Amino acid sequence: MSDSARLAAIGGLLLGIVFLAVWQWVPGLLGVPPFIIPPASEVWNEFLYMIANERVFFHVGATSLSVIAGFVLGALLGMVVGYALGMSPSAEMVLSPYILALQIAPKVAFAPLFVMWFGFTVYPKILVAVLIVFFPVMVNVLGAVRTIDRDQINLARAFSANRLEVFWKIEIPASMPALFSGLRIAATLAVIGVVVGELVGGNVGLGYLLVYGQGQANTAMVFVVILLLTLIGLVAYLAVAVTEGRVLHYLPKRDFGAR
Amino acid sequence: MTQQAGANVAAIRLEFRNVTRRFQGRGKAEAVTAIESVSLQVRDGEVVSLIGPSGCGKSTLLNLTAGLDRPSVGEVLVDGQPVTGPNAHVAFMLQKDLLLPWRTIRENVEFGLEIRKVPAAERKSTALAMLKACHLEGFPDHYPHQLSGGMRQRAALARTMATDPTVVLMDEPFSALDAQTKMILQKDLAQTLSSMRKTCLFITHDLAEAVALSDRVLVMSHRPGRIIEEIVIEIPGRDNPLIRRESPMMNGYLHRLGELLDLAHAKV
Secondary structure, X not given: OOHHHHHHHHHHHHHHHXXXXXXXXXXXXXXXXXXXXXXXXXXXXXXXXXXXXXXXXXXHHHHHHHHHHHHHHHHHHHHHHHHXXXXXXXXXXXXXXXXXXXXXXXXXXXXXXXXXXXXOOOHHHHHHHHHHHHHXXXXXXXXXXXXXXXXXXXXXHHOOOOHHXXXXXXXXXXXXXXXXXXXXXXXXXXXXXXXXXHHHOOOOOHHHHHHHHHHOOOHHHHHHHHHHHHHHHHHHHHHHHHHHHHHOOOOOOOOOOOO | OOOOOOOOOOOEEEEEEEEEEEXXXXXXXXXXXXXXXXXXXXXXXXXXXXXXXXXXXXXXXXXXXXXXXXXXXXXXXXXXXXXXXOOOOEEEEEOOOOOOOOOOHHHHHHHHHHHOOOOHHHHHHHXXXXXXXXXXXXXXXXXXXXXXXXXXXXXXXXXXXXXXOOEEEEEOOOXXXXXXXXXXXXXXXXXXXXXXXXXXXXXXXXXXXXXXXXXXXXXXXXXXXXXXXXXXXXXXXXXXXXXXXXXXXXXXHHHHHHHHXXXXXXXX
16 A cells, blocks of 8 residues: 555544544534434444344345346446447437437436336336436447447448447447446436335335334434445445446556545 | 459559549538549559648548448459458558557457457467567557557557558558657558558658658649649668658659649649
8 A cells, every 4th residue: 555545544534533523422512402413323323223123134135136126227228228329320319309308307206106007016116216227328328329439430340340240349348438437327326216216105125214214203213224325325336336447447547436 | 363464564453443432412512522533553562652632532532442432433443353342452540540449459450350250369370470560579468558659550550461451551640650750660661561562552641751651652632632643753762761761862752742732732
C-alpha cells in the first residue's frame, strides 16, 4: 500500500468513527428525541432484536434475490432491445417516440398496477425492477452501437466479415464500456424498483419491513432497513464494478470507483 | 489468374477503367461527382502515389478498390477480376491505426486471418512473423493503448500484411505521426513493400513522401477528381526513401508537383 493510500484509509476510518460518535451523542445534546433520530447504539440493538424476532435475514434474502432477478432480466432485455434497435435505424425511428414516453414515465408509478395484475407475489417487484433497469441499459447500448467508428466496421468488412461477425467482433466489444456504465446505474436502480414494489404490498422483503416499522412508529427499525438497503445497493454496484474491471481490463487504467 | 501482357511487362494488379462515382444528393441537393473518368493501372510490385487537393475523391478511390463501394460508371479490376465486394486480394491501412482496443497487438494482427477462418496456430505464427518484420517482436501481448503512435501504426501495417494481400491501399498512413517517426516508418514501409513485392496504391498529402516512396505519382484535380498528370519517379533505390530524399532530383519533382497542384486549384 502506498503512503497516500494508507493515509486515505486511515482518514476514512477516522471519519467513520467521528460520524458514529456524532450520531450517538449530538442529537441527544441538541434535544432531538430518540423517536426522531435514534442513536447509533439503539439502531444496532434494534438490528440484533430484528435478527432474533423479525427474520431480518429472510427479508434481506428475499429483497436481494428480487434485485438480482430484476437486474438480470432488465439488463438482458435492455441489451437485446438496445442492440436490435442499434442495428436497424428505421425501427429505432418508428419506436423512438414511444420509447421516450416510456422512459419519461416514472417507472415506480407502475408498482400499484403490477400488484393489481399479479397480486402480492414476487412478480410485481421484479417487474418494477425490470422496467427501471431496462432503460439506462438500453439507452447506453443503443447510443454506443450508433456511435461505433464506421472505419472499424469497414475494416472488418474489408476483411470480408459478414454481418454476424461484425456484430460479435466489433459491435459487441466496442459497446462494452457504455454497457457497463449503464449496468452500474442499473444496479442501484434495481434496488429502488424492488423496494417500491415491496412498499406497495405484500409481507416479504425489506420494503415490507420499512412499512411495518413505520406503522409501529419504530424509527430504529426504519433506520436499520435503510442501512440494509444501502448495503444491498452497494454490493450490487461493487459486483458490477468488479466485473467491469475484469471485462474492460484492456482499457488504460482509470478509477473504477471501487477498487 | 494474372494477365501476362509480355515478358518485360509485369502483370497489372489494379486497374481503373474509366471509373466515375456519383453520390446522390440528399433531398433536393444536387448529386456530387466524387471522381470522374478515372483510368489507372498499377503493375505488380509497383508503388503508385495519388496526390491531390482535399476533397478530390481519393478516399472514394480507396473504397472502390477495397470493394466497400461500387462505381457508378466503369470498372475496377484487381488481378483482372472485377471488384464486386470486399475480397481477399486487397487490404488497407488508414491514418487511424484502427487497432481494436480490446485485442492485444497479436490478436489485432490476427484479425483478418481470424475472419478468413485460418486455424489458430497458423494465425499465431503468421502474426508473430509479421510483428517481427515490422520491428514489434517484443509487444505481441501489449494492448494498443500501451504503444506509441508510431508503434501502433507499425502494428496496423503488420495487420494489413498478415492476410498477404495482392494490393495494399494506404490512405495517409503516416500523416498523424511526428516528422522523425514518419521518416523511419516510411523507410520500413519501403523495405517491407519491396521485400514482399507488394503492389501499393498510396494516398498522401505529403509531396515529399509521395516522391520518396513511389515509382509513379498520379496527380488528381479538384472535385470532380480526375487524374491530370502522371509523373514517373526516376530516382533509384525505391526501398530507401531516406537516401532518395537526399537526391538532387528530388527538388525538381517537388517543384513540378507544386505547380501541378496550383494548376489544379486554379481550375475551380
